[in-house]
Amino acid sequence: MRLTSFPVRPAAMVCALALCSSMAGAASPLAALSNQDASNGLKAALEAGSAAAVAKLGIENGFLNNDKVKIKLPGILEQAKPLLKMTGRGQQLDDLVVSMNRAAESAVPMAKPLLLDAVKSMSVTDAKNILSGGDTSVTDFFRQKTSAPLAVKFLPIVKSVTDRSGLASKYNSTMSQIGKTGLVPQQQSTVEGYVTDRALDGLYLMIGEEEKTIRSNPLGYGSKIIGKVFGSLK
Numbered sequence: 663m664r665l666t667s668f669p670v671r672p673a674a675m676v677c678a679l680a681l682c683s684s685m686a687g688a689a690s691p692l693a694a695l696s697n698q699d700a701s702n703g704l705k706a707a708l709e710a711g712s713a714a715a716v717a718k719l720g721i722e723n724g725f726l727n728n729d730k731v732k733i734k735l736p737g738i739l740e741q742a743k744p745l746l747k748m749t750g751r752g753q754q755l756d757d758l759v760v761s762m763n764r765a766a767e768s769a770v771p772m773a774k775p776l777l778l779d780a781v782k783s784m785s786v787t788d789a790k791n792i793l794s795g796g797d798t799s800v801t802d803f804f805r806q807k808t809s810a811p812l813a814v815k816f817l818p819i820v821k822s823v824t825d826r827s828g829l830a831s832k833y834n835s836t837m838s839q840i841g842k843t844g845l846v847p848q849q850q851s852t853v854e855g856y857v858t859d860r861a862l863d864g865l866y867l868m869i870g871e872e873e874k875t876i877r878s879n880p881l882g883y884g885s886k887i888i889g890k891v892f893g894s895l896k
Contacts, residue, residue, distance in 0.1 A: 704789065704792060704793065705781065707800065707873075707876055708777075708781050708792075708800060709781075710872065710876070711800055711869050711872035711873050711876060712773075712774075712778075712804065712869055713774075714868075714872045715865060715868035715869040715871075715872055716770055716771060716774055716777070716865070718868055719731065719766070719767065719770045719864060719865060719868055720767060720768075720770040720771040720773075721767065722764075723763075723767075724766075724767045724770070725861070725864060726759075726760065726763035726764070726767070730864075730867060730868075730871075731860075731863070731867055731868065732763060733759070733763050733766055733857055733860040733861070733864070735755065735758065735759060735762075736833070736850045736853070736856045737850060738837075738850065739755070739758075739833065743755060751829070754828070755829070757827060757829070758824075758827050758829045758830060758833075758853075761823060761824055761826065761827045761830065762824060762853065762856075762857045762860075764823055765819070765820040765821075765822075765823035765854075765857050765861075766820065766857055766860065766861035766864065768820075768823055769815070769816040769819040769820050769858070770816075770864075772812070772815045772816065772819065773808070773812055773815075773865055776808045776811055776812055776815070777804060777808060780803070780804060780807035780808050783807070784803075788803055788807075791803065797870075797873065797874055797877055798870050798874075799873075800869065800870075800873040801866050801869050801870040801873055804869055805866050809862055809866075812865075813859075813862060816858045816861055816862065817854055817858050820854045820858050820861065821854040824853045824857060827853075830853040833852075834852050834853060837850070837852065838851070
């Protein structure tokens with residue numbers, strides 16, 4: 663499904679381009695772009711990168727079969743894996759890994775509307791940083807604007823899937839006791855919390871991959887306006 667387009671405030675983009683131009687100098691190719699071109703190119707890039715990342719991850723095996731984002735066992739379980747296998751729990755561990763990745767795959771589609779909302783609320787500073795920033799400026803923008811609300815949305819979806827695993831329930835029960843000692847990182851205190859963090863990391867990683875593709879070969883990305891705007895930044 664293609665994400666819908668939405669307007670970017672002209673005044674904000676004009677200010678952003680002015681700031682970029684002052685940094686790059688009057689001869690900068692970016693300064694020669696029209697406000698409309700800059701606006702359309704930025705919207706198209708944000709839309710394309712986020713849509714592609716969600717589409718790749720929010721399907722069956724989107725996490726499980728992608729080594730870059732596959733969610734492994736929480737650290738303490740990974741360390742205990744050899745011993746647990748010796749006690750006949752190897753299959754339970756494998757099932758938990760599948761369950762965790764399925765949970766992430768189920769949650770990621772919820773990111774679409776919040777990613778769009780982030781672009782709608784883009785400030786002058788955001789626009790400047792995206793257009794003149796480094797290879798991960800789009801990713802950094804999305805992480806800053808969406809990580810907290812996405813964690814809230816992801817957590818109950820992830821929990822509904824991981825709760826089906828008996829080993830996840832046992833892990834949570836054990837960690838509730840060990841957690842009081844402070845020996846376990848907060849993000850590993852529950853399976854659902856751990857998976858939510860890893861799902862967000864995977865989402866932003868894939869958005870970053872798409873951004874790098876756009877920046878490295880903007881003319882070949884399939885959009886003339888993306889090519890024109892991001893080509894001017896090369």
